[in-house]
Amino acid sequence: MTAIIQVDGLSKSFGEVRAVNSISFHVEAGEVFGLLGPNGAGKSTTIKMLTTLLPPDAGRASIGGYDVVRHATMVRRIIGYVPQALSADGSLTGYENLLVFAKLYDIPRREREGRIREALKFMGLEEAADRLVRTYSGGMIRRLEIAQSMLHQPTVLFLDEPTIGLDPVARAAVWGHIMRLREEFGMTILLTTHYMEEADGLCRRIAIMHLGNIAAIGTPAELKASIGDPEATLDKVFVHYTGGELETGGSYREASRARRTARRLG
Numbered sequence: 439m440t441a442i443i444q445v446d447g448l449s450k451s452f453g454e455v456r457a458v459n460s461i462s463f464h465v466e467a468g469e470v471f472g473l474l475g476p477n478g479a480g481k482s483t484t485i486k487m488l489t490t491l492l493p494p495d496a497g498r499a500s501i502g503g504y505d506v507v508r509h510a511t512m513v514r515r516i517i518g519y520v521p522q523a524l525s526a527d528g529s530l531t532g533y534e535n536l537l538v539f540a541k542l543y544d545i546p547r548r549e550r551e552g553r554i555r556e557a558l559k560f561m562g563l564e565e566a567a568d569r570l571v572r573t574y575s576g577g578m579i580r581r582l583e584i585a586q587s588m589l590h591q592p593t594v595l596f597l598d599e600p601t602i603g604l605d606p607v608a609r610a611a612v613w614g615h616i617m618r619l620r621e622e623f624g625m626t627i628l629l630t631t632h633y634m635e636e637a638d639g640l641c642r643r644i645a646i647m648h649l650g651n652i653a654a655i656g657t658p659a660e661l662k663a664s665i666g667d668p669e670a671t672l673d674k675v676f677v678h679y680t681g682g683e684l685e686t687g688g689s690y691r692e693a694s695r696a697r698r699t700a701r702r703l704g
């Protein structure tokens with residue numbers, strides 16, 4: 439296996455806050471890799487540096503061999519990114535949203551319609567293509583945002599909490615599509631999630647972040663063995679490495695995010 443994401447001593451501070459503290463890890467091509475950690479652990483800051491949105495203070499990172507600082511344009515060409523905040527426009531249809539992204543990605547005019555139809559089909563949104571996005575459910579919006587991020591056929595996809603605020607059925611549907619991206623296109627996927635059971639079942643390897651550091655890294659089985667309990671749940675592993683700051687579904691934070699989502703969509 440080759441490392442498609444390579445991170446060495448990456449750091450970022452905001453004033454006095456050391457958000458990411460000299461972390462190193464790699465992700466292999468075709469892997470689904472989970473970044474877990476309590477609020478404020480540094481997950482989003484890490485993703486923002488890897489997606490070229492934030493310059494690191496120190497250290498280096500490369501995607502597909504391209505340095506995220508020196509070759510940022512090349513990195514942007516080969517990655518897709520679905521941020522935590524909503525990126526779909528509720529006042530446009532699903533198709534129109536995708537068209538905006540197809541233009542942003544400079545997809546040649548003659549290829550646009552085909553790529554958009556393909557992405558809609560892949561994410562199970564064909565029927566809803568011509569409906570305003572404000573009529574979509576939360577799970578459909580997430581799937582549309584993933585469709586947006588795959589239009590330019592990236593080799594690495596970054597998903598920041600792709601299933602936050604969704605009910606279990608919608609979460610399962612989003613996960614099903616994420617796994618198909620990996621299986622059918624060999625995409626490498628790096629994601630963050632607060633849902634431990636999902637990370638356990640779906641990520642090949644996991645890094646647990648705490649206070650800007652990587653507290654533990656490995657396959658779910660390796661992480662469980664590392665706390666001396668191969669039968670442990672991933673919740674227990676998480677609590678072990680982060681000092682009991684597990685955030686469960688239905689928290690205020692999640693609810694307020696879901697509400698923000700609803701407001702954005704009018």
Ligand SMILES: Nc1ncnc2c1ncn2[C@@H]1O[C@H](COP(=O)(O)OP(=O)(O)OP(=O)(O)O)[C@@H](O)[C@H]1O
Pocket residue numbers: 452455456457475476477478479480481482483484
């Ligand atoms: N733009 C910013 N300005 C100041 N501080 C920031 C900024 N972005 C992040 N931080 C701080 O850096 C730390 C890490 O934040 P980050 O968003 O990376 O954590 P996270 O693990 O993604 O958390 P969450 O699960 O809440 O998204 C936190 O203390 C946060 O308050």
